[in-house]
Amino acid sequence: MNINKFRFDQVGLNRFFGPLEAKIMDIIWTNSEMSIKEVKQQLEKEKPTNFNTVMTVMNRLVDKKILEKRVEGRMSQFKPVQSKEEFIDEQSKKLTENLLDEFGGLVVNHMLDSLQDVDQSLLERLEQKIEQLKKGKSE
Incomplete structure (x- = not known):
């Protein structure tokens, strides 16, 4: 998996990801497999977050091959490709x-x-x- 941008002026996961991507990855790495709704609930412990925004970012992480998506009926489960x-x-x-x-x-x-x-x-x-x-x- 290729991360195209490395941000020298950031710390931690923010060196590889945008701020929301980093928070989402941290949540998923901690919990292994989650739905968009579950991730949104975790994010909202800090501040209100739009469902569609979370869905878009998570689907982009799938496109970047950082997350895998598994569809279960009408719900999708996401898990990290790597630890x-x-x-x-x-x-x-x-x-x-x-x-x-x-x-x-x-x-x-x-x-x-x-x-x-x-x-x-x-x-x-x-x-x-x-x-x-x-x-x-x-x-």
């Missing part, structure tokens, strides 16, 4: 690959510079990964 963790993993990998393809060593340098204040366990995992890569290239 939230799988989605974030896939999108961050694509973003990293795109940055490396376009900017190469600059990206690696900036990533390494940003590791100064990182958790020690992350540094250890990075060292292990680098060792694995070195072994793979020498064989």
Whole structure:
């Protein structure tokens, strides 16, 4: 699944989705499979939301292959194609690959510079990964 826009000035899911899309995805990821009415009810805990707006956004998420739609009589059930963790993993990998393809060593340098204040366990995992890569290239 391709997310065409990455918003650097946003945080969390809003980097990948518009505000309503992000709220809907968060709700569905928390509840697994839901109808438009159920999602609307969850959204209305924060503010009133139009049913047709929710329906339009959810159907667009189906078109983008982020949600799957299953029709049961007159009601449709929606569920995520991937878990939230799988989605974030896939999108961050694509973003990293795109940055490396376009900017190469600059990206690696900036990533390494940003590791100064990182958790020690992350540094250890990075060292292990680098060792694995070195072994793979020498064989």
